[in-house]
Amino acid sequence: MYPTLYHLFLDLLQWDLPALKLINSFGLFVALAFVTAAATLRREMNRKEELGIFKPASITVISGGPVGIGEWVTQAFIGFILGWKFLYLLINANELFASGLPQSHLFSLEGNVGLGLFFALLMIGWKWWESRATRSQPVKEEKVLIHSSQHVGGIVAAAAVGGVVGAKFFHLLEYPEELVRFFTDPSLSNFLGGLTIYGGLIVGGLAVYGYARKNQLHFLHLADSVAPGLMLGYGVGRIGCQVSGDGDWGIPNPNPMPEWLSWLPDWMWSYQFPNNVNGVFGERLAGYTGRLIGPGDPWPSFAGYGTYLDPGVFPTAFYETVMATIIFVFLWLMRKRFKTAGTLFALYCMFNGAERFFIEKIRVNAVIELGSIHFTQAELISTITFFGGAILLGVLLRKS
Numbered sequence: 001m002y003p004t005l006y007h008l009f010l011d012l013l014q015w016d017l018p019a020l021k022l023i024n025s026f027g028l029f030v031a032l033a034f035v036t037a038a039a040t041l042r043r044e045m046n047r048k049e050e051l052g053i054f055k056p057a058s059i060t061v062i063s064g065g066p067v068g069i070g071e072w073v074t075q076a077f078i079g080f081i082l083g084w085k086f087l088y089l090l091i092n093a094n095e096l097f098a099s100g101l102p103q104s105h106l107f108s109l110e111g112n113v114g115l116g117l118f119f120a121l122l123m124i125g126w127k128w129w130e131s132r133a134t135r136s137q138p139v140k141e142e143k144v145l146i147h148s149s150q151h152v153g154g155i156v157a158a159a160a161v162g163g164v165v166g167a168k169f170f171h172l173l174e175y176p177e178e179l180v181r182f183f184t185d186p187s188l189s190n191f192l193g194g195l196t197i198y199g200g201l202i203v204g205g206l207a208v209y210g211y212a213r214k215n216q217l218h219f220l221h222l223a224d225s226v227a228p229g230l231m232l233g234y235g236v237g238r239i240g241c242q243v244s245g246d247g248d249w250g251i252p253n254p255n256p257m258p259e260w261l262s263w264l265p266d267w268m269w270s271y272q273f274p275n276n277v278n279g280v281f282g283e284r285l286a287g288y289t290g291r292l293i294g295p296g297d298p299w300p301s302f303a304g305y306g307t308y309l310d311p312g313v314f315p316t317a318f319y320e321t322v323m324a325t326i327i328f329v330f331l332w333l334m335r336k337r338f339k340t341a342g343t344l345f346a347l348y349c350m351f352n353g354a355e356r357f358f359i360e361k362i363r364v365n366a367v368i369e370l371g372s373i374h375f376t377q378a379e380l381i382s383t384i385t386f387f388g389g390a391i392l393l394g395v396l397l398r399k400s
Contacts, residue, residue, distance in 0.1 A: 001243065001244060001245035001273055001274055001275040001276050001277065001305070002025050002243055002244065002275070003024065003025060003244055003245075003275065003276075003277040003302065003305050004020060004021045004022075004023055004024055004025055005020040005021075005023040005025060005028065006018060006019075006020035006021040006023075007025075007275065007302050007305075008020075008025065011300060017093075018093035018094045018096075018097045019089070019090045019093040021093065021097045021102045022089060022090075022093075022102055024244070024277075025240060025243045025244045025277075026240040026241065026243070026244040026246050026277065027240070028240065029236055029237055029239050029240025029241075029243065030237050030240055032236050032240075033233035033234070033236040033237040033240075034156055034159075034160060034233065036229065036232050036233050036236050037156070037159075037226070037229035037230060037232065037233035038152050038153075038156045038229070039229070040228050040229035040232060040332075041152050041155065041156075041225055041226055041229045042149045042152045044224075044225035044228070044229075044335070045148045045149040045151070045152065045222075045225055046147075046148075046149045048148070048221060048225060049147060049148045049149065053218070053221050054148035054217065054218070054221065055148070056145050056146060056147045056148065057145075057146050057215075057216070058143045058144065058145050058146065059143070059144055059146055060141050060142070060143060060144075061141070061142055061144050062139060062140070062141055062142075063134060063137070063139075063140060063142060064134050064137035064138055064139045064140050065134075065137070065138070065139035066131075067127060067128075067131050071127065072124060072127065075120075075123040075124055075126070075127045076120040076121075076123060076124055077120070078123055079116075079119035079120040079121070079122055079123030079124070080116040080117065080119060080120040081116070082116075082119050082123075083112065083115035083116040083117070083118055083119030083120070084111040084112055084113060084115060084116025084119075085111045085116075087112070087115050087119070088110075088111045088112040088115055089102070089105060091112075148217065151211075151215055151217065154211055154215070155208055155211055155212075155222075155226075158204070158207040158208050158210070158211040159204040159205075159207060159208050160204070161207060162200075162203045162204040162205075162206060162207025162208070163200035163201070163203065163204030163207075164200065165203055166199040166200050166201070166202055166203020166204055167197065167199045167200035167203075168199070169199055169203070170199025170200075170202075170377070171199065173199075173377070175366060197234070197237075197356075197378075201230075202381075208222070208226070218341065220341035220342035220345065221341045223342060223344075223345035224335070224338075224341060224342065224343070224344040224345050226345070227331055227335075227344050227345045227347075227348035228328055228331040228332045228335060228344075228348075230348065230352075231324050231327045231328040231331060231348060231351070231352065232324065232325070232328040234320070234324045234352075235320065235321045235322075235323075235324030235325045235328065236321075238317045238318070238320045238321040238324065239317075239321055241317035242315060242317040242318045242321065244276070244277040245273040245274075245275070245276025245277055245278070246276070246277050246278065247276070247277075247278050247280070247364075248316065248317050248363075249271070249273060249309075249313045249314065249315060249316055249317065249363070249364060250313045250314025250315065250316040250362045250363050250364060251286055251287065251313060251314060251362055251363065251364055252286065252287040252288045252309075252311050252312070252313050253269065253270040253311070253312060253313055253314045253362075254270070254311040254312070255270075257269040257270070267315065268315065268318065269314075270311070270312035270313065270314065270315075271309075271312050271313065271314075271315045272308040272309045272310065272311075272312045272313075273308060273309050273312075273313070274293055274297070274299035274306075274307075274308040275293070275299065275300075275301070275302045275305040275306060275307070275308075276305065276307065276308075276309070277305065279304060279305050279306075279307050280307055280309065281307050286313075286364045288309045288310060288311060288312075288313055289309070289310050290307045290308070290309060290310075291307060291308055291309075291310050292306060292307055293306040293307060293308055313364070314362045314363070316359055316362060316363045319359060320355065320356075320359055323355045323359075324355070327348075327351045327352070327355065330351075331344060331347065331348060331351075334347075339400070340396045340397075340399070340400040341396075342392060342396050343393065343396050343397075345389075345392070346389045346390070346392040346393035346396060347389065347393065348389070349385050349386065349388055349389025349392065350385075350386050350389035350390055350393070352382070352385060352386075352389075353382040353383065353384075353385035353386030353387075353388075353389060354382075354386055355382075356378055356379075356381075356382040356385075357378075357379055357382040357383060357386065360376050360378050360379045360382070363378075365377070365378060368380070
């Protein structure tokens with residue numbers, strides 16, 4: 001496992017670049033998930049605008065005149081943060097991150113004020129140079145045509161903010177002890193860890209709906225455009241879970257690989273997640289034990305992370321990446337066949353719900369007890385998602 005890019009380059013290329021400890025591998029793949037989803041969404045919105053489904057809109061923009069005080073302050077603030085914190089960490093990474101974990105430095109007040117002031121002045125100077133051609137011109141209003149694909153940035157931003165808030169909120173509902181731990185031992189690292197994908201989809205979806213209403217984008221057509229990219233982005237995000245070993249793994253699997261699967265690498269059947277980002281140590285209720293990596297083990301031991309699971313577990317994040325990719329290919333190939341808005345999104349909900357419901361059968365998760373019935377939060381939401389998609393599909397087919 002590679003908790004950060006530093007560990008990846010150190011293990012594969014023997015490059016010791018401490019600054020790369022700032023780039024968490026899970027976070028990197030989450031960012032790539034948004035990039036891939038945005039790319040497919042932009043392509044679909046361009047296609048639907050050519051078909052006349054989405055209409056370009058005109059907005060009024062103000063140009064010319066001097067730069068407002070707010071813009072100067074914003075530029076100075078961005079420059080100060082870049083110099084004071086991030087450039088300081090990059091320059092001093094070798095000493096600061098010698099203990100292995102950069103979070104204590106990233107979420108602290110330490111930094112270089114001189115570098116911050118220098119970059120603040122640099123950003124102000126760049127803004128002054130950029131505005132030299134327009135600040136002497138009179139203020140005027142212009143009509144500018146906005147194509148539907150130009151909303152992709154706003155849609156992704158709404159989904160990202162709503163998704164992170166929703167994913168964290170649902171995670172705390174599932175694991176309330178983490179909220180208690182945050183108040184007993186307050187730190188950003190205690191609060192930022194742990195996300196629940198369905199919370200992100202629900203709240204992020206509501207945020208996108210609000211954006212669509214505000215900008216007069218037909219929501220069902222937009223949902224159809226988003227659906228393939230959502231599935232692909234989900235698969236890319238799960239690569240981050242697998243690469244970092246973030247705890248989104250399955251139940252213990254000490255069984256030998258079946259003969260009919262013998263052509264696959266062993267880790268696809270059962271994996272011990274060495275150097276997982278959680279540094280799991282000791283016995284767990286799920287049935288596995290986190291052990292320290294020793295000299296006789298086949299993996300290097302990274303400072304702060306050097307544990308592995310005994311016995312190995314199902315690599316469920318990898319399975320979900322494979323299934324998400326297959327579903328994406330199907331949705332992408334079928335996207336031009338359906339004429340009724342919302343049909344593709346309904347199928348996405350059904351496939352997504354079914355995939356997550358069945359993967360929960362071999363995945364470690366908190367169990368909710370309702371009398372004699374036992375289920376996980378993800379099983380409940382995936383069931384609702386599946387039947388919600390089925391109902392939507394039935395309604396749309398009747399109407400068409």
